[in-house]
Amino acid sequence: MSDGLEHHKHHDPTNLGMVSSPHGPETGDDHAHLPADFPAAGPSEGEVARIFDKILFPDDLYTPEGVYWADLPFGQQMKFNTAVDNAEAKKELGTIWSMIKQDPLSPISWYFKNAVLPGAGLGLEGYVLFSIGNLTPLFSAVWPQCWKTYKVCNKQWTFAVTYLEIVGIIIGQVLVGFIGDSIGRRWGLIQDALIMFGGLLMLTASWGVSLNGWVICYTLSLMFYSIGVGGEYPMTATAAMENATGSGKISTREDRLHRGRKVTMAFLMQGWGQFFNQAILIVLLLIFHHSGKPPYSLVSAQWTFRVSFAIPAIGTLWLVYYRAYKMPLASKQLNAAKKRAKVTGYDVQSLKLIFKYFTPRLIATAGSWFANDVFFYGNKLFQSTFIAAIDPSVAKTGNIMTSWLWNFVNIAVSLCGYYLASFLIDNKLVGRKRMMQLGFLMDFVLFVVPAFHYNYYKSVKGVHAFQAMYFLSSFFNQFGPNAVTFLVAAEVFPTSVRATAHGFSAACGKLGALLATVVYNYIDTQQKFYFVPWFGLAGMLVTWLFLPDTTGLDLKEQERRWMYLRQGRESEYHGIAVHPRHLSVWERMRGAGKYYDPKQDRIDQVKDLRNEWEYRQAEKSKDEAGLMDTDDLQFPDEVHNHFMRTSNIKGKLRDTSSDNISNEKAVVN
Numbered sequence: 001m002s003d004g005l006e007h008h009k010h011h012d013p014t015n016l017g018m019v020s021s022p023h024g025p026e027t028g029d030d031h032a033h034l035p036a037d038f039p040a041a042g043p044s045e046g047e048v049a050r051i052f053d054k055i056l057f058p059d060d061l062y063t064p065e066g067v068y069w070a071d072l073p074f075g076q077q078m079k080f081n082t083a084v085d086n087a088e089a090k091k092e093l094g095t096i097w098s099m100i101k102q103d104p105l106s107p108i109s110w111y112f113k114n115a116v117l118p119g120a121g122l123g124l125e126g127y128v129l130f131s132i133g134n135l136t137p138l139f140s141a142v143w144p145q146c147w148k149t150y151k152v153c154n155k156q157w158t159f160a161v162t163y164l165e166i167v168g169i170i171i172g173q174v175l176v177g178f179i180g181d182s183i184g185r186r187w188g189l190i191q192d193a194l195i196m197f198g199g200l201l202m203l204t205a206s207w208g209v210s211l212n213g214w215v216i217c218y219t220l221s222l223m224f225y226s227i228g229v230g231g232e233y234p235m236t237a238t239a240a241m242e243n244a245t246g247s248g249k250i251s252t253r254e255d256r257l258h259r260g261r262k263v264t265m266a267f268l269m270q271g272w273g274q275f276f277n278q279a280i281l282i283v284l285l286l287i288f289h290h291s292g293k294p295p296y297s298l299v300s301a302q303w304t305f306r307v308s309f310a311i312p313a314i315g316t317l318w319l320v321y322y323r324a325y326k327m328p329l330a331s332k333q334l335n336a337a338k339k340r341a342k343v344t345g346y347d348v349q350s351l352k353l354i355f356k357y358f359t360p361r362l363i364a365t366a367g368s369w370f371a372n373d374v375f376f377y378g379n380k381l382f383q384s385t386f387i388a389a390i391d392p393s394v395a396k397t398g399n400i401m402t403s404w405l406w407n408f409v410n411i412a413v414s415l416c417g418y419y420l421a422s423f424l425i426d427n428k429l430v431g432r433k434r435m436m437q438l439g440f441l442m443d444f445v446l447f448v449v450p451a452f453h454y455n456y457y458k459s460v461k462g463v464h465a466f467q468a469m470y471f472l473s474s475f476f477n478q479f480g481p482n483a484v485t486f487l488v489a490a491e492v493f494p495t496s497v498r499a500t501a502h503g504f505s506a507a508c509g510k511l512g513a514l515l516a517t518v519v520y521n522y523i524d525t526q527q528k529f530y531f532v533p534w535f536g537l538a539g540m541l542v543t544w545l546f547l548p549d550t551t552g553l554d555l556k557e558q559e560r561r562w563m564y565l566r567q568g569r570e571s572e573y574h575g576i577a578v579h580p581r582h583l584s585v586w587e588r589m590r591g592a593g594k595y596y597d598p599k600q601d602r603i604d605q606v607k608d609l610r611n612e613w614e615y616r617q618a619e620k621s622k623d624e625a626g627l628m629d630t631d632d633l634q635f636p637d638e639v640h641n642h643f644m645r646t647s648n649i650k651g652k653l654r655d656t657s658s659d660n661i662s663n664e665k666a667v668v669n
Helices: 045-056 072-104 106-116 120-129 129-144 157-182 185-205 212-245 255-269 269-289 298-325 333-340 348-357 358-379 384-389 392-399 402-426 429-451 454-460 463-491 495-520 526-532 533-546 555-566 585-589 598-620 637-646 655-666
Strands: 005-008 031-034
Touching: 005 533, 031 454, 045 533, 045 598, 045 637, 072 106, 106 255, 120 185, 120 212, 120 269, 120 298, 120 495, 129 298, 157 185, 157 212, 157 495, 185 212, 185 298, 185 384, 212 255, 212 333, 212 463, 212 495, 255 269, 255 298, 255 402, 255 555, 269 298, 269 402, 333 495, 348 358, 348 495, 348 555, 358 392, 358 429, 358 463, 358 495, 384 402, 384 463, 384 526, 392 402, 402 463, 429 454, 429 463, 429 526, 429 533, 454 463, 454 533, 463 495, 598 637
Parallel strands: none
Antiparallel strands: 005 031
C-alpha cells in the first residue's frame, strides 16, 4: 500500500554539499520525501480514513461498518466473535503446521519459551509449597510422637508449619509488590529467586538437637522460603502480561486475543510443580524405602524429604541466573509509563487514584481471592485428610503411597482445569468473569451436597460419587477462580501500581488460606465440608457485583483511560474501556459508563495518537538508556508518514496540522 511519499533509490549524489528542498543535501542513500504535488491543505478525508481505519477499527473488535462487537445484538455478537476466533484458530494451526514441517520439535521449544520460562518461578513454588500437604502423612507415620500425638513436639509449633508458611507468603506479596512498582519488575524477579534458593537450602539442611528443634527449624525455613513465593505472584503476573503487550501505544492483535492465555499459561506451571513434586516423592520413597508399604524407616523418610527439596534448589539457582542475565527488559513498560508521567520512584499519585476510582475493583480482586484460597489452600494443605475421607482404606492401612496416588489423580484433574481455563479465557462469549462465577458456583454445589449427606457419601454405596465430586471441585477451582484471580488482579489496574494492587489482592487471598488452616486444625472432616461451601457462594456474588469483564479489552486502551483519569479528565474519556460490557455491575450503577461515546472517541483517538507520536519523536533523541519504546514500527508506516508530513515539531516539519485535524474530524464523524 502506498504511503503517499516519493521514494528515491540509491544513486550517485547530484547536488553533494548543497541544501536543497524538500529533503536536504543528497548523500546517495535511499530516502523519501513529500511529493511535489502534495496539497497545501493536507491529505484528503479519504486518505485520512484509509490511514487510520485499521488502527481505529481492528477487524477482531469492529465490524466493517465500524461498530464495536459489544454494541451488536447478542446473536450478532456470537456470529462475529465466532468468526474471529475461528479465523485466529485456523491461522494458529497453520503456523503450528508450518513450524512442524520446518522442525518437528519447534512447537515444544515455543511452549518452553512462552509458558515454561515465564512460569518457572510459580512451577518451583508449586512444587515446594504444596509438598507440605504431601509430606505431612509421611512425617505423621514416621514421627507420630511429634506430628500426631504431640508428646515430644509442641503442638502449636507443628500447627505453625502451615500458619507461618502463609504468613511468609503474605509478607512477600505485599513487600515485593511494592518493590516491583518502585524499583522495577526485574529486581523483584531476581530477589524472589534468591530468597527461594536460600529457603530451599535451609529446608534441605533443616536440623535440630531435638525433634521439636527440627520442627521449629523446618517451620522457620519454610516461612523464609514463602516470602519469595509471595513475591512470585505479582512479579510473574505483571511481567507475563507486560511482556506480552510491549510498552507502545498502538494496540496489538496478540494482546487483544491472547493476553489471558499468555498469563494463565505461565500460571498453570504451578499445577505442573505439584505434579512433579508428587511424582518425585513417589519415586524417592520407592528408591529409599524399596516399597510403598508401611512401616517407614527414619532413614528413608529423611532421604525422601531432603532430596525432594534439593532437586528444586538446583532449578531455582538456574532461575536466578536466567532472570539476572536473560531478562534485561523486564521493567521496560513500567519505566516507560513512569517516564511518561514524569514519576521517579514509587507512583504515590496513582496509588491514591486507585482508591478513588478503582476501590470496587480492589474489593473484587481481593475478596474473590480470599474466598478462593479458603477452598484452594485449605484443600491442598489438608489434602491427606480429604483423601482419607474419599478412600477409608488409606486411614486403615496407613499406606502413604495410596494417598499419594489418589492425590496424583487429583492433580491430573486440576491440570485439565488449568488448561481449559487457558484455552477459553480469551473467548469473549465465555471470558474471565463468567468463568470465575461458574467455578465458584460449582465449588459451592460440590461441597455443600456431601456436607449435608456426609454419612451416605462415606458409605460404600456413595463413596464413588464422593470421589467424583471432590475431584470435580478441583477441576472447577482451577478452571474458574484460581486461574482467573491471578490474571484479573493485574489486568484491571494500571501499569504504575499493577504489582502493588496484585500483591495486595493476593495477600488478602492468603488471609483466606490462613483462616482455612487455623479453622481446619480444630474441626473434623464433615465440619470442613460445612465450612467451605459458603465461601464459594460469597466469591460468586462479589465477582458478579464488583468485577469488570476485561475479556477482549485492549490493555493499552485501559492505559489510555488511566491517562485521562490521572489528568483529572474523567468526563473527557469516551472509549470502550467504559463500555458497559467492560464495567462491573457496581460501576454501571455508579454511572461510570455514562461517558461512553464511540463517535466522539474516534476523534479523540486520532488526537491522542498524534500527541503520542509527537511525544515519541521529541523523546527519541534523549532516550539514551532505551527505556522508552520509541520505535517507529510501534506506529504503522502510513501513520508515521502521515504525522511526519502534517505535524510541526519544533518548527522542523510542515505546518498543516490545523487543516489536517479538521480533515481527521470530518472522517471520523
